[in-house]
Amino acid sequence: MSETKLSQIRRRNDPTNPTPRKSERTRQAILDAALKFLWTQPFRDLTVGKLMSLAGTSRSSFYQYFQDLHDLMETLLCGLEEDIFGVAAPWLQGEGDPIPLLEETMEGLVRVCYQQGPILRAVADAAPMDERLEKAWADFLKDFDDAVTDRIEQHQAAGLIKPFDARPIAISLNRMDAYLLIHHFGRRPRGNRESVREAILRVWILTLYGDKPLAESVPGSRAKRHAKPSRSKNS
Template identity: 50%
Template sequence: MTPTDPQQASSKAALTRAAILRAAGEFFEENPFRDLTVGGLMRQTGLSRATFYLYFNDLHGLLETLLEGVKGGIVEGAHKWLSNEGESIATLQDSLRALVDVGHTHGAILRAVSDGAPTDARLENVWQSFLASFDEVVSARIAQDQAKGLTPEFDPLPVARTLNRMDAAILIHAFGSPQKKEKEEVLTALLRIWLSTLYPFDAKAALQKESP
């Protein structure tokens, strides 16, 4: 194998890109987006400033990539509930636990975007698009349980929108700084709100109704 081997080059590129993203995540643990510079970030990695532009157009693009990673983790954790696989209440509980885990790991990234959004039009668009990306899928999932009689009748989209933004606010408050809250405390609060909103009926009866 030579230094120009395509597989080796691809692996090196992936490691370099991951190092830049990791350094940015560490930066946001202590600092706002407005203080981030390409030069400062690359000094953390020990790589040249020019290397940054091999992987990202600018710092906004970097932050978008970080946020896409957060989104991917949330969607993966919520897959069973969103896909209506298994019991609604049990899979929702698993989804919220996964959401808290992702928030605990990446709360500083969420805080960096949300804090910068009010004074940065591009970040505002990124942040609102991130939040809105969950609204339709959660709304559709609520409607499925309404059709089964598991969830009360109401317009699902405004409720989905409210629950999603509540989640973001709670995760940022709990995990957006180095002094993180206890995960179980946050999960308990989210579970109480989501379950009482979507499945206010007796849980055992709701699960029996859901069974074939």
């Protein structure tokens, strides 16, 4: 994630931020209304009038928080990126066995995108015809490509992953994730969370760590890894 985006996130989450609580509630109501709209309609059909009607506040209030609808979408995408990086921390930053860390990360990724999938779909769909959202989408993907590339290279240096060019693999894994998450969670009815999580997890483990750990990562594997060995009747 870029330093600029990190700074924006820190300011938004800073408890000393002087933004009045009522103003923050209004801003969040607008963001929530946008997400509600995007569950059923594309970004191209969104207008300030429709949005503020859903938010239950005046049209003029919109411009107190956002410059335009593109600014709104960039804010939604930035918030989603923050949430994904938050749940990805176990694998991106954690120490120890990478398989359970990856399991925890993918569980979080699916949970976040199950709730916010329309943001991914709206920006990805609009990007080819909208220069500003095209850049926002490209920057969003690049942040994850950079992070995954760095982590793969760290695990390669530690002997956990075999040597190969990390960048193309990181891009391939991230694009697969984006496609699956948009396809299954971009609109209602949504796909099965567990099926999507297992599909993504299997591909990541096989690609990065080989097939040996995969048998330990299927449903029920956590219990197997943490179960105490049974005592022999003759012991």
